[in-house]
Amino acid sequence: MKTIGITTTVPAEVLLAAGYQPVDLNNLFIGDPDPDRLVGIAERAGFPQNCCTWIKGIYGACVDRKINTVLCVTTGDCSNTLMLMEVLKMRKFRVIPFAYPDYPDAKEMRARLQALAGVLGTTLEAAEEMRAELAPCRRLAARLDTLTWKDNLVSGWDNHLWLVSSSDFNGDARRYQSDLQRFLAQCRQRQPFSDELRLAYIGVPPVFARDLHRFVERSGARVVFNEIQRQFAMPRPGHNLAEQYSNYTYPYSIFGRVKDIRTELRRRRVDGVIHYVQAFCHRAIGDIIFREKLATPLVTLEGNADYVLTPHLRTKVEAFLDMLERGRRRLGEAGDSVKGRGYGLGS
Numbered sequence: 001m002k003t004i005g006i007t008t009t010v011p012a013e014v015l016l017a018a019g020y021q022p023v024d025l026n027n028l029f030i031g032d033p034d035p036d037r038l039v040g041i042a043e044r045a046g047f048p049q050n051c052c053t054w055i056k057g058i059y060g061a062c063v064d065r066k067i068n069t070v071l072c073v074t075t076g077d078c079s080n081t082l083m084l085m086e087v088l089k090m091r092k093f094r095v096i097p098f099a100y101p102d103y104p105d106a107k108e109m110r111a112r113l114q115a116l117a118g119v120l121g122t123t124l125e126a127a128e129e130m131r132a133e134l135a136p137c138r139r140l141a142a143r144l145d146t147l148t149w150k151d152n153l154v155s156g157w158d159n160h161l162w163l164v165s166s167s168d169f170n171g172d173a174r175r176y177q178s179d180l181q182r183f184l185a186q187c188r189q190r191q192p193f194s195d196e197l198r199l200a201y202i203g204v205p206p207v208f209a210r211d212l213h214r215f216v217e218r219s220g221a222r223v224v225f226n227e228i229q230r231q232f233a234m235p236r237p238g239h240n241l242a243e244q245y246s247n248y249t250y251p252y253s254i255f256g257r258v259k260d261i262r263t264e265l266r267r268r269r270v271d272g273v274i275h276y277v278q279a280f281c282h283r284a285i286g287d288i289i290f291r292e293k294l295a296t297p298l299v300t301l302e303g304n305a306d307y308v309l310t311p312h313l314r315t316k317v318e319a320f321l322d323m324l325e326r327g328r329r330r331l332g333e334a335g336d337s338v339k340g341r342g343y344g345l346g347s
């Protein structure tokens, strides 16, 4: 199969039906043993210091791995991708744009999928067949998520890793399926986590994912909800591709995300929310909305190009967990709810 780089989660079924193997450039970048090297490639090419690290990492990954065909999402992800796309074009990469509809609408989505299939030389019918082939992977990802929050058998880091990888199934869906099946069987043999604080992680995946999730676990808490990562795995697949990608909340209004987050916070009995924002990212402004609309204590963490938590961020996370723990103890003593606004730490 021919390799095609993707800048975010896209309808992978269409790409696979057309004989392309999608490779998520974000995962290539952050999974690299030396992500700074890839950022350096972009900065030497002229990307400014105050440009989001993910964008620079994506560019560096394309150049470094010689991925010369790239599907760029022009609506529903990131305004920086538009200019990244222009630079890639100038450097003679083959660039294919894809735009999510402005709002979730299955009819409009179907038209976009059909157009993409036409550009890539396949059909929507072939893509639907691919959807059926990927369904077992998506079902396993959903099971992993349930084993995380309901059965308390999976760590927040493992949950993050498997779900974030579902954008391209690590480049090999069959292998993803068998590896995940094996992993879930191992998890079922474990003793459940108990008595830790339950956290939600919302926002784009962090540049310091490995460190953050493990740090909170060492500090007596566990992430039981990775919001966007779960969306990548398509938790509401609907009856067809058009419905599946209309139910996917990330490309559309933040209020759709708020609705999904509120439901999951209640269902998963979450004590506190970590909202991650990337330096120089427009999505950071959404913090205003989350603070107003989520009635759960929330802390905002900003990352830039540090691939581990800085001492300042560690202290901030510890203070947040400490506050949640004190709230939980008071709740135990008073038998009253401490949830609600007034517990959020400023960013």
Ligand code: SF4
Residues within 6 Å of the ligand: 052, 053, 054, 055, 077, 078, 079, 080, 081, 204, 278, 280, 281, 282, 283
């Ligand atoms: S973190 Fe924000 S600015 Fe960076 S690539 Fe993602 S959406 Fe774009």
